[in-house]
Amino acid sequence: MKNKFRSGCPIASTLDIVGDKWSLLIIRDMLIKHKKTFKEISDSDEKIAPSILSARLKLLESYKLIFKTKVPDNKKENIYLLTEKGIRLTPIIIEFSLWGDSNMREFNEIDIIDGLKADKSMIIGTVQNNYNSMLLQFA
Amino acid sequence: MKNKFRSGCPIASTLDIVGDKWSLLIIRDMLIKHKKTFKEISDSDEKIAPSILSARLKLLESYKLIFKTKVPDNKKENIYLLTEKGIRLTPIIIEFSLWGDSNMREFNEIDIIDGLKADKSMIIGTVQNNYNSMLLQFA
DNA sequence: ATTTTTGCTTTCATTTCGATAGCAAAAATA
DNA sequence: TATTTTTGCTATCGAAATGAAAGCAAAAAT
Numbered sequence: 001m002k003n004k005f006r007s008g009c010p011i012a013s014t015l016d017i018v019g020d021k022w023s024l025l026i027i028r029d030m031l032i033k034h035k036k037t038f039k040e041i042s043d044s045d046e047k048i049a050p051s052i053l054s055a056r057l058k059l060l061e062s063y064k065l066i067f068k069t070k071v072p073d074n075k076k077e078n079i080y081l082l083t084e085k086g087i088r089l090t091p092i093i094i095e096f097s098l099w100g101d102s103n104m105r106e107f108n109e110i111d112i113i114d115g116l117k118a119d120k121s122m123i124i125g126t127v128q129n130n131y132n133s134m135l136l137q138f139a
Numbered sequence: 140m141k142n143k144f145r146s147g148c149p150i151a152s153t154l155d156i157v158g159d160k161w162s163l164l165i166i167r168d169m170l171i172k173h174k175k176t177f178k179e180i181s182d183s184d185e186k187i188a189p190s191i192l193s194a195r196l197k198l199l200e201s202y203k204l205i206f207k208t209k210v211p212d213n214k215k216e217n218i219y220l221l222t223e224k225g226i227r228l229t230p231i232i233i234e235f236s237l238w239g240d241s242n243m244r245e246f247n248e249i250d251i252i253d254g255l256k257a258d259k260s261m262i263i264g265t266v267q268n269n270y271n272s273m274l275l276q277f278a
Numbered sequence: 279a280t281t282t283t284t285g286c287t288t289t290c291a292t293t294t295c296g297a298t299a300g301c302a303a304a305a306a307t308a
Numbered sequence: 309t310a311t312t313t314t315t316g317c318t319a320t321c322g323a324a325a326t327g328a329a330a331g332c333a334a335a336a337a338t
Contacts, residue, residue, distance in 0.1 A: 007184040008250040010239030011167050011232060021158045022293090028150050036173070045146040049296045054317060063246060076304045085242045092238060093150060095231045100149030100317050103224045107202060111147040117335055118231070160326090177285050188327045193286060214285055215335045 017063050018089070022048055022056055025097065027082070027089055030066070031127060036079045036136050063123060065089070081138060087131055090124050156202050156226070161187055161195050163235065166221070166228055169205070170266060174272050175218045202226070208277060220277060226270055229263050 005016050018024050029035040029044055041053060057080060060066045065086035069079045097113060098120070104110055115123065144155050157163050168183055169172040180192060186228055187195075196219060196257045204225035208218045236252060237259070254262065 005247040006186075008248055009164075009167075009184065009242065010237075010249050010252060011235045012164055012185055012239075013243045013247050013249060014239035015160055015163060016236045017248075019158070019160045019163070024154060024158070025148075025151055030150075035285080040312080042316095045148065046151055047145075047297095049298090049304065050317065051298095051319085052294095075317095078316070088238060088242060092231065092234045095234050096147075096150045096153045099200055099227060099231060100151075100153035102225060104149065104152045107153075108144040108152050109147055110149050110152055113149060167282095178283085181285095185285080186327095189286065190328090191326065194325095215283070215338080258333090 013063070017059075017065070018092075020056075022052055023060065023090050024089070024093065026053070026056055026060070027065070028093055029084060031082065031087070031090060031093060031131055036081065039082075041080070046063050060086070071138075079138065081135060082131065086129055089101055090127050094120065094127070153176065153237070156198075157231075159195075161191055163228070165192070165195055165199070166204070167232055169219065169221050170226070170229060170232060170270055173270070175220065176216055177219075180219070184195050195224060199225070210277075218277065220274060221270065226267055232239060233259065233263050233266070 004108065006012050018027070023026075025044065025046060025048070026041055029041050035041050035044075038050075038053065038057075042048060042050060056085050057066065061068060062084075066080050066082055069081065071079060097116060101110055101113065101116055115126075145151050149200075155271060157166070164183065164185060164187070165180055168180050174180050174183075177189075177192065177196075181189060183185065196205065196207075200207060203222055205219050205221055208220065209216065233278075238257060240249055240252065240255055
């Protein structure tokens with residue numbers, strides 16, 4: 001894996017990893033919808049192609065935003081879970097959600113998301129707590 | 140301009156506009172470094188190609204994140220400024236900065252950014268206030 | 279009057295994307 | 309046990325985006 005970082009700027013470096021059209025949607029599905037398998041993530045509204053999903057999962061794993069595991073009773077199915085690093089993307093996801101909700105209605109019909117009017121840090125806390133609770137069954 | 144939105148999800152819709160490797164870096168330069176001309180933005184650490192910068196500025200303008208103006212004593216130079224919609228991206232930019240600062244040091248040497256330890260909403264407020272103050276000279 | 283700067287556009291090679299098909303191993307079903 | 313279905317991918321290939329370099333006209337500076 002060659003060095004793909006354009007500069008030492010933390011914003012640019014973050015964009016170098018998740019600055020594409022798909023990575024943050026994969027994270028969204030994992031973090032908010034608790035999707036865990038290739039199949040589940042494939043079945044999103046936005047129809048990600050398997051070749052892209054495969055490549056993104058590998059990349060996200062290489063930067064330790066996600067990790068791969070299995071459950072004892074299924075030898076085939078991979079379970080993809082967010083690491084701490086990945087879970088810490090929650091504030092970014094929530095800010096994207098809030099910005100789209102407030103600023104894109106002029107150009108696209110935006111879904112109403114329940115609870116988006118609540119206090120920001122509470123939303124972030126809730127999302128992270130819910131994910132961590134779900135994680136316990138794999139610990 | 141064809142409809143390029145993949146779904147009604149606010150996160151996906153935001154990604155459809157600024158979900159590429161360059162748009163948020165252009166916004167960063169405008170918002171934080173107060174860059175205003177094609178030349179100034181071209182001279183970033185990350186060396187954006189003029190063809191890409193040109194295309195991005197047009198796109199950001201079409202979605203009303205930025206607007207173009209001129210100063211009376213220079214007929215050539217375009218001045219690019221952030222709109223309200225654009226300025227409202229501040230929380231996203233700050234979260235990218237914080238996440239990169241905390242999570243990417245393992246993979247890239249990340250610049251130390253002054254004042255990033257301060258209270259999040261204070262940082263956001265300061266960045267936005269500074270930008271708005273600068274804007275006054277064009278009002 | 280000449281040179282330099284600015285804000286682009288054009289060109290074209292390279293890279294990435296993305297739709298579709300395919301496939302082997304495992305799981306489910308008969 | 310045999311067959312079918314599901315899962316988690318990989319391969320292929322045309323289309324789109326990226327990016328390096330050159331070019332260029334209008335304006336500004338000298």
